[in-house]
Amino acid sequence: MTSSPLEDVPFAVEVTETERVFEGRVWDIRRDTFDYNGSSIVREYTDHTGAVAVLALDDEDRVLLIRQYRHPVGLREWELPAGLLDVEGEDPLVAVQRELEEEADLRATEWDVLAEFATSPGGNNEVIRVYLARGLSATEQAFERTEEEADIEVAWVPLDDALDAVLARRVQNPSLVIGVLAAHASRARDWSTLSPADSPWDRHPKLRQTP
Incomplete structure (x- = not known):
C-alpha cells in the first residue's frame, strides 16, 4: 500500500479506431481499438449518456x-x-x-x-x-x-x-x-x-x- 489516497484516476490511452456498431433508441454499442501495454486491443461496450x-x-x-x-x-x-x-x-x-x-x-x-x-x-x-x-x-x-x-x-x-x-x-x-x-x-x-x-x-x- 502507498501513502496516497485510495482512488480511481483517469488514464488516457491512444484510441486508433472507433465505430458505432449498433445505434439504439436510448444508447449505442461502440467498438474501440486502442494501444495498451504494447498490444492493439479491441473492446465493444455500451456507449451510455450517464x-x-x-x-x-x-x-x-x-x-x-x-x-x-x-x-x-x-x-x-x-x-x-x-x-x-x-x-x-x-x-x-x-x-x-x-x-x-x-x-x-x-x-x-x-x-x-x-x-x-x-x-x-x-x-x-x-x-x-x-x-x-x-x-x-x-x-x-x-x-x-x-x-x-x-x-x-x-x-x-x-x-x-x-x-x-x-x-x-x-x-x-x-x-x-x-x-x-x-x-x-x-x-x-x-x-x-x-x-x-x-x-x-x-x-x-x-x-x-x-x-
Whole structure:
C-alpha cells in the first residue's frame, strides 16, 4: 500500500479506431481499438449518456422511494427517482432537479452530492451521480406520466428500514443500494462526506475536464 489516497484516476490511452456498431433508441454499442501495454486491443461496450439519481430525505429521516416496472430484469423494483443525462448540454444538477419533479412531484431547497459509481465498467461507460435532497416541498401540480412511469408507486420509508431491505437483499437497484448505504454512513458522520451539488464530475467520461 502507498501513502496516497485510495482512488480511481483517469488514464488516457491512444484510441486508433472507433465505430458505432449498433445505434439504439436510448444508447449505442461502440467498438474501440486502442494501444495498451504494447498490444492493439479491441473492446465493444455500451456507449451510455450517464444518469443522475436523488435520495430525497424528509425531516423524519424518511427516504422517498418509487416502484416501477423494469423490463430487462422483469421486476417492479423499488428505486430512487432517476433519469438519463440525455439532454445535450444540460447540467447534471438541473437534470436531477427535473427528475425529482417529474417522478415524485417534489422540489428541494438543499442539494448535495452523496455518491458516484460506474454501473459496469468492464462493459459500459455508464456512470451515475446520486444526490441528497432535503428541504422538500410539493410542486404546484402533478406531472403527467406515461409508459412504465404511468403506474409509479410512491413510498416514504425510514432510512433505517431501507438499509434493512438492502442488507436483506430484498431490493437490488444499484442507485438505491448505493444511495442508502452512503446516506446511512454519511449520517453517522454528521454528513461530513457530502460534496457541493455543483462539484465537477471528472469521473464521468463525457464530462471529464482535460488539460
